[in-house]
Amino acid sequence: MIKITNLEKFYRTEEVETIALNKLSIEIATGEFVAIMGPSGCGKSTLLNILGMLDDPDEGSYVFNEIEVAHFTERKRADLRKHNIGFVFQSFNLIDELTVFENVELPLIYTGVPASERVKRVEEVLDKMQIMHRRNHYPQQLSGGQQQRVAIARAVVNKPKLILADEPTGNLDSTNGNDVMELLTDLNEQGTTIIMVTHSEHDARYSHRIIRLLDGQAVVENIMV
Amino acid sequence: MIRNYLKTAYRSLLKNKGFTVLNVLGLSIGLATCLLIVFYVVDELSYDRYNINADRIVRITEEARLNGNAGSYAGTEAPLLNALKGNFPEIEKSTKLIPASALFISPQKFRFKKGSTNLQEHNVVFANSDMFDVFTLPMVDGSPLASLTEPHTAVITESTAKKYFNKTNVVGQTLTLNDTSVYKITGVIKDIPAQSHFNYDFFLSWSSLPESHIYGWGVSGQHNYLLLKPGANIKKLEAEILKIEIKHSFSPAAWTTGGNYLKIILTPLLDIHLRSDSQYQLAKGGSIQYVYIFSVIGILILLIACVNFMNLSTARSSNRAKEVGVRKVLGSARKFLVAQFLTESILVTLVSTIIAVFLAWLLLPLFNQMADKHLAFTTQSLSWLVPSLIVIVLVIGFLAGSYPAFFLSAFQPIDVLKGKVATGFKGGFLRSFLVVFQFSISIFLIIGTLVIYNQLNYIHNKSLGFNRSQVLVIKNTGVLGNQAKILKQELKQLPGVVSTTLSSYTPTGDDRNKTGLFPDATIDIKKDVLSEFWPVDEDYMGTMGIKLVAGRNFSAQMPTDSMGIIVNEAFVKRFGAKDPLNKDVYRYSVGLQKFHIIGIMKDFNYESLKEKISPAVLTYALDNGAISVRIHTTDIGRLMSQIQDKWKAISPNQQITYSFMDEDFDATYRSEQRIGTIFISFTTLAISIACLGLFGLAAYAAEQRKKEIGIRKVLGANISTIISMLSMDFIKLVFISILIATPIAWYAMQNWLQNFAYRTSIHWYIVALAGGTAVVIAFITISFQSIKAALNNPVESLRSE
Numbered sequence A: 001m002i003k004i005t006n007l008e009k010f011y012r013t014e015e016v017e018t019i020a021l022n023k024l025s026i027e028i029a030t031g032e033f034v035a036i037m038g039p040s041g042c043g044k045s046t047l048l049n050i051l052g053m054l055d056d057p058d059e060g061s062y063v064f065n066e067i068e069v070a071h072f073t074e075r076k077r078a079d080l081r082k083h084n085i086g087f088v089f090q091s092f093n094l095i096d097e098l099t100v101f102e103n104v105e106l107p108l109i110y111t112g113v114p115a116s117e118r119v120k121r122v123e124e125v126l127d128k129m130q131i132m133h134r135r136n137h138y139p140q141q142l143s144g145g146q147q148q149r150v151a152i153a154r155a156v157v158n159k160p161k162l163i164l165a166d167e168p169t170g171n172l173d174s175t176n177g178n179d180v181m182e183l184l185t186d187l188n189e190q191g192t193t194i195i196m197v198t199h200s201e202h203d204a205r206y207s208h209r210i211i212r213l214l215d216g217q218a219v220v221e222n223i224m225v
Numbered sequence B: 001m002i003r004n005y006l007k008t009a010y011r012s013l014l015k016n017k018g019f020t021v022l023n024v025l026g027l028s029i030g031l032a033t034c035l036l037i038v039f040y041v042v043d044e045l046s047y048d049r050y051n052i053n054a055d056r057i058v059r060i061t062e063e064a065r066l067n068g069n070a071g072s073y074a075g076t077e078a079p080l081l082n083a084l085k086g087n088f089p090e091i092e093k094s095t096k097l098i099p100a101s102a103l104f105i106s107p108q109k110f111r112f113k114k115g116s117t118n119l120q121e122h123n124v125v126f127a128n129s130d131m132f133d134v135f136t137l138p139m140v141d142g143s144p145l146a147s148l149t150e151p152h153t154a155v156i157t158e159s160t161a162k163k164y165f166n167k168t169n170v171v172g173q174t175l176t177l178n179d180t181s182v183y184k185i186t187g188v189i190k191d192i193p194a195q196s197h198f199n200y201d202f203f204l205s206w207s208s209l210p211e212s213h214i215y216g217w218g219v220s221g222q223h224n225y226l227l228l229k230p231g232a233n234i235k236k237l238e239a240e241i242l243k244i245e246i247k248h249s250f251s252p253a254a255w256t257t258g259g260n261y262l263k264i265i266l267t268p269l270l271d272i273h274l275r276s277d278s279q280y281q282l283a284k285g286g287s288i289q290y291v292y293i294f295s296v297i298g299i300l301i302l303l304i305a306c307v308n309f310m311n312l313s314t315a316r317s318s319n320r321a322k323e324v325g326v327r328k329v330l331g332s333a334r335k336f337l338v339a340q341f342l343t344e345s346i347l348v349t350l351v352s353t354i355i356a357v358f359l360a361w362l363l364l365p366l367f368n369q370m371a372d373k374h375l376a377f378t379t380q381s382l383s384w385l386v387p388s389l390i391v392i393v394l395v396i397g398f399l400a401g402s403y404p405a406f407f408l409s410a411f412q413p414i415d416v417l418k419g420k421v422a423t424g425f426k427g428g429f430l431r432s433f434l435v436v437f438q439f440s441i442s443i444f445l446i447i448g449t450l451v452i453y454n455q456l457n458y459i460h461n462k463s464l465g466f467n468r469s470q471v472l473v474i475k476n477t478g479v480l481g482n483q484a485k486i487l488k489q490e491l492k493q494l495p496g497v498v499s500t501t502l503s504s505y506t507p508t509g510d511d512r513n514k515t516g517l518f519p520d521a522t523i524d525i526k527k528d529v530l531s532e533f534w535p536v537d538e539d540y541m542g543t544m545g546i547k548l549v550a551g552r553n554f555s556a557q558m559p560t561d562s563m564g565i566i567v568n569e570a571f572v573k574r575f576g577a578k579d580p581l582n583k584d585v586y587r588y589s590v591g592l593q594k595f596h597i598i599g600i601m602k603d604f605n606y607e608s609l610k611e612k613i614s615p616a617v618l619t620y621a622l623d624n625g626a627i628s629v630r631i632h633t634t635d636i637g638r639l640m641s642q643i644q645d646k647w648k649a650i651s652p653n654q655q656i657t658y659s660f661m662d663e664d665f666d667a668t669y670r671s672e673q674r675i676g677t678i679f680i681s682f683t684t685l686a687i688s689i690a691c692l693g694l695f696g697l698a699a700y701a702a703e704q705r706k707k708e709i710g711i712r713k714v715l716g717a718n719i720s721t722i723i724s725m726l727s728m729d730f731i732k733l734v735f736i737s738i739l740i741a742t743p744i745a746w747y748a749m750q751n752w753l754q755n756f757a758y759r760t761s762i763h764w765y766i767v768a769l770a771g772g773t774a775v776v777i778a779f780i781t782i783s784f785q786s787i788k789a790a791l792n793n794p795v796e797s798l799r800s801e
């Protein structure tokens, strides 16, 4: 599903140049559950953002579903992204002014799903995430675990083929963290490809494969049995 | 401590440069505009206050209604003052002025000799030495007691003395009037302040008037003033004077029948300029209506500017919540925080005020030109300006700073640090309210401007019943005497001249002559038709392009035409006769005169379009005051020099005075034109200030919602969705403003239009245009920010954790 070759990303700030990704090459097949690990600042989020087409690589190639997307225009990337990829963040990134229902509904609005269909699909996914009883609450009224459920619901409501999760359990206690990992595992078992950044070896064990980064390069790959 | 506040304030303002610039800019433009308006209003309100006894001086004004003609007149009868003299203890002094225009000899022109040429002067009045008892007109040479007592004496102003003699001590010198009479100067007064309801350069002694020009009862042309004793009972005095008036009037009984009335009003001197709309006043007055309108606009613009300031300060304060939290955790007491915020906003106001004064000073010449004023920064104006500015700085600074100062400083530091108040941007009801307020005012002003221009346009294009284009009026042919007739004939021969006519009464001119006309010889005042009565020649209607409806024009071949008249349709309506053609009409002037209606002409507008057309009558008689020339040429310059040559051939020493009729027409509406220009400037200013504020608010909104925008983009929102989302929040407010402003503006402008007898209506597209303009301007303003925000890379805005 994903094939990156010699991917590079630099950040230039007032004469200091940071190499966030350094000739990184990775391949991920459809249906995989991959964990990405490494020390802080090694380029994990940068990689995830590029995979999610939120950001452009400076050099190298990125083939998504057999299409070279490395130098797609913003508009094309956005189009590809909203139909294929869901995001889960460490800090949930829910919109405070919208209710649970409205937050989950947003991706459907942006992909032009008609209103009646939207209600059905939002309710379906809220049910699955067991957060239906909170549908009219605002994010601030929920616990961290509940907020992350909403965020995952929002990420999957469009039935994406790929879910990118950046430290999804980073702000949660272990019980809630395990719940989230169960949810992701379920989704993976139903066919969704998942790439997850994590600091926790425990969480990484839910995945099929661990890619370890150091200074923007892949150093080790562990295959889980 | 203060130094510490100032230092911190200075740094904080510097750190938020954009915010500071927007605030200072908006506030100083608003304050400068307001200052100019204050200057204007103060000037208008200061009329005639230079008189020490201003509050005790009154003008005797007459209000009358007779046979459907109602009006208020600034002039009253000549014998009136003598009749009052000695009989009323509440009258301390009295005086009279009689302007040349009231002498009823057509047209009274004054030419004074300077060297070998004659200068035409307009500001000439006849007066008595008691003028100095009532008005405060200090003398620089001569003595009031010895002035204007003898026939053929004159008092002139300082600048007139300089103009004719190059010095001011000219008592004893003489001035030659119209080449015939010699006036001895007995006094030189200081120039009369511009803020005066009369402004004359020459005061000629009353006793110089020939006997025949002093009228008796029944002719009102004299301006009579009284200096009252303190506490005089004005109502009682008015009633007493009325009794005298009625006793001496033509037919005392007529005033109590059929809706007729006569009233005497003692108009306070200080009301003459702004509140008196009497006819025949000594100078065109101002209008209290416009003083109110401008005061309101000034206040509104200042409010818009203050609202901006408050809005931007509160918007920014939510960004500063964290700073407050930190300061509080570090132990800062609430009052220090309050002091800190207030110092900042007062500092901004102070800087803005200083810039505003400078701006106002720069703009003053422009404003003077626009408002036809001579306003200036003087030490006297500074004496009230400086204290009021200090008050303004404190009040505005305090108001604008109070929200962040008191509201934010009251937060619990822990809430602030947890970010609970930082999200308060969208819920800002106050902020929305203030934006609606600003835009309602702006839209109101846009509608006002459009209506004014629409009306001016209507006036300009209205068919007037005569043709004012390509008509040259030579206005001082009176100086040629009988040779005016020769000039008329010679001009007619020129190529490019279509026709010429001799009469000082033109539809766009100032010369007017009202007279009473009667259907029978009994001169029954109840049947009086008050009409304009203009002496013209047989070429008049042709040259002016006035249409004949029935009958015929005057003809040189018909000797009886000297008693023939041509009447307009308004006259016919008032006259009442079924078939007025060939009917007789009587006039009582120097004995009874009988006229014969030989023609009926179409109504034409000879007064401002504020008035309905009233009866007008042309009579076949010689009046050599002016020549109107209808021209048809492509080379106006050449024709003009030919006309000048003809003039010079007849009168080498006199300057020709002329103008074009369409210019004269436009001059009638100069005050409306002026209001239009002023309105458009104020509207532009109001909108600019409001947009500055909107610009700032949009920037803060985008800043506050940066993360939300990032999330939405990650979830698939495209750029146009984001832009319209950010813009809609504000555009919504503009739409609310349109709903609020439209009915108010409609009502107000409908009122203004009532001033005109001939007016347009307020079309729906004016409202649509005003609303559309506001929306578009607001949208463009916001777009700068929303486009920037929408183009932002979401990774950047979500990266912060």
Ligand SMILES: Nc1ncnc2c1ncn2[C@@H]1O[C@H](COP(=O)(O)OP(=O)(O)O)[C@@H](O)[C@H]1O
Pocket (backbone or CB within 6 Å): A011, A012, A013, A018, A019, A020, A039, A040, A041, A042, A043, A044, A045, A046, A047
């Ligand atoms: N927008 C940016 N500007 C400058 N440097 C950046 C930016 N984003 C990331 N970096 C740098 O790139 C490197 C990789 O960052 P990141 O991918 O966020 O690391 P991780 O997620 O593994 O902690 C770091 O050194 C970081 O400082």
Ligand SMILES: [Mg+2]
Pocket (backbone or CB within 6 Å): A044, A045, A046
């Ligand atoms: Mg990271």
